[in-house]
Amino acid sequence: LVWCMWPIQNNGSVLVYQKILRPFLLKNESKIDERLSKVTGDVSKYVEDARREAAEFSDSAAGQMLSSTASVAAQSATQQINEALNDATDASADSDKDKDI
Numbered sequence: 001l002v003w004c005m006w007p008i009q010n011n012g013s014v015l016v017y018q019k020i021l022r023p024f025l026l027k028n029e030s031k032i033d034e035r036l037s038k039v040t041g042d043v044s045k046y047v048e049d050a051r052r053e054a055a056e057f058s059d060s061a062a063g064q065m066l067s068s069t070a071s072v073a074a075q076s077a078t079q080q081i082n083e084a085l086n087d088a089t090d091a092s093a094d095s096d097k098d099k100d101i
Helices: 012-027 029-059 061-100
Strands: none
């Protein structure tokens, strides 16, 4: 590893790339591109299927109910956070008044 990182012009990493990696990549470029295109296409298909199923679920009754439940839960959580922040601010103000006395 030290040879690959040695700060000279033709260190190990240059030789490994020029003698092993580059020839392999050039020789197999079309195979690599073909497989990459296939994987990219498959992933795009799966993502599109997931989007379609998510849209169908959100349009269903169960999706609508889940969405409204999540909305109510978010509002409740926001209210609780605001109350806690107000209580903390009030307690801090009371503490400051006690110091003045």
